[in-house]
Amino acid sequence: MASHSLSFFRVLLLLFLTTLSERIKGQGVGINYGQIANNLPSPARVAVLLRSLNITRVKLYDADPNVLFSFSNSQVDFMIGLGNEYLQNMSTDPTKAQAWLQQRLEPHISKTRITSIVVGNEIFKTNDHVLIGNLLPAMKSVYAALTNLGLEKQVAVTSAHSLDILQTSYPPSSGSFKEEFIQYLEPLLDFHSQIKSPFLINAYPFFAYKDSPKEVPLEYVLFEPNPGMVDPNTNLHYDNMLFAQVDALYSAIKTLGHTDVEVRISETGWPSKGDENEIGHVSGSGVEGGEVNLAKEGQLTITEKGGDLDVAGL
Numbered sequence: 001m002a003s004h005s006l007s008f009f010r011v012l013l014l015l016f017l018t019t020l021s022e023r024i025k026g027q028g029v030g031i032n033y034g035q036i037a038n039n040l041p042s043p044a045r046v047a048v049l050l051r052s053l054n055i056t057r058v059k060l061y062d063a064d065p066n067v068l069f070s071f072s073n074s075q076v077d078f079m080i081g082l083g084n085e086y087l088q089n090m091s092t093d094p095t096k097a098q099a100w101l102q103q104r105l106e107p108h109i110s111k112t113r114i115t116s117i118v119v120g121n122e123i124f125k126t127n128d129h130v131l132i133g134n135l136l137p138a139m140k141s142v143y144a145a146l147t148n149l150g151l152e153k154q155v156a157v158t159s160a161h162s163l164d165i166l167q168t169s170y171p172p173s174s175g176s177f178k179e180e181f182i183q184y185l186e187p188l189l190d191f192h193s194q195i196k197s198p199f200l201i202n203a204y205p206f207f208a209y210k211d212s213p214k215e216v217p218l219e220y221v222l223f224e225p226n227p228g229m230v231d232p233n234t235n236l237h238y239d240n241m242l243f244a245q246v247d248a249l250y251s252a253i254k255t256l257g258h259t260d261v262e263v264r265i266s267e268t269g270w271p272s273k274g275d276e277n278e279i280g281h282v283s284g285s286g287v288e289g290g291e292v293n294l295a296k297e298g299q300l301t302i303t304e305k306g307g308d309l310d311v312a313g314l
């Protein structure tokens with residue numbers, strides 16, 4: 001997808017989603033705050049906007065000091081990003097992680113609520129095995145540096161992955177990882193389990209729909225009334241693809257021996273305005289409206305861990 005189109009996803013189409021607990025309480029939404037776009041409002045303006053929308057969770061793709069400063073003394077929880085370009089240095093030299101934290105996190109942590117660091121974004125998608133191999137060592141360096149600062153309980157260390165780390169996602173109970181990535185995912189999941197941090201997934205039912213508009217019912221990806229599907233192995237009924245995707249990931253994680261790693265959705269959404277080839281885009285309502293309504297109605301049916309679906313959570 002063209003980068004300007006990505007910005008539509010990440011900026012113009014604020015992706016409003018709630019955590020499970022908030023679904024039950026019916027309050028709170030999180031967004032991804034991307035800055036690859038034209039005519040962006042200033043961070044100070046965004047802070048006002050988010051407050052008016054009662055948004056209390058934000059994920060940044062970087063650790064932009066202007067943004068973090070603008071949210072000083074706010075009630076907003078931030079996930080900050082540590083870009084792929086840092087992974088190599090940090091994997092070999094833990095002092096680089098220490099320096100990054102001193103520069104990017106320490107000046108803000110007393111005033112802005114930073115709850116996690118997302119180390120690398122969709123790293124498996126690069127297919128660069130050297131880079132992929134650097135992910136876990138870099139995460140360990142960041143965790144060690146946080147521990148040195150006494151912040152390892154306050155700030156979680158994680159990474160965000162694209163759903164195409166999965167080989168199989170249908171039916172959800174057959175979810176499995178791509179064979180070539182298992183050697184990296186096994187120790188990565190062990191680390192998540194050890195430090196009790198969530199596994200983040202960027203899950204876009206939109207892409208599945210875009211690739212097979214004839215086979216995938218629009219209602220199934222848009223959280224609209226539809227017959228859904230039943231997983232023949234578990235008899236669980238899914239009436240939307242997003243929850244099926246999350247359960248497929250839980251199944252894949254289980255095949256690597258873990259039932260103790262929580263999955264959270266770090267990105268999802270639907271274009272309100274897309275490229276020429278991005279058919280089926282909807283304006284304004286769509287997934288966002290659907291999920292917010294769902295939140296109010298408390299219809300969540302995520303399985304495996306008894307209902308842990310957390311979106312852009314902390």
Ligand SMILES: *[C@@H]1O[C@H](CO)[C@@H](O)[C@H](O)[C@H]1NC(C)=O
Pocket residue numbers: 052053054
């Ligand atoms: C934000 O929360 C306040 C207080 O709970 C409520 O009155 C208001 O309607 C909410 N605004 C939006 C946009 O949800």
Ligand SMILES: *[C@@H]1O[C@H](CO)[C@@H](O)[C@H](O)[C@H]1NC(C)=O
Pocket residue numbers: 085086089
């Ligand atoms: C990695 O380390 C080298 C050597 O210190 C430095 O020149 C380079 O800028 C670093 N890369 C990043 C992305 O910080």
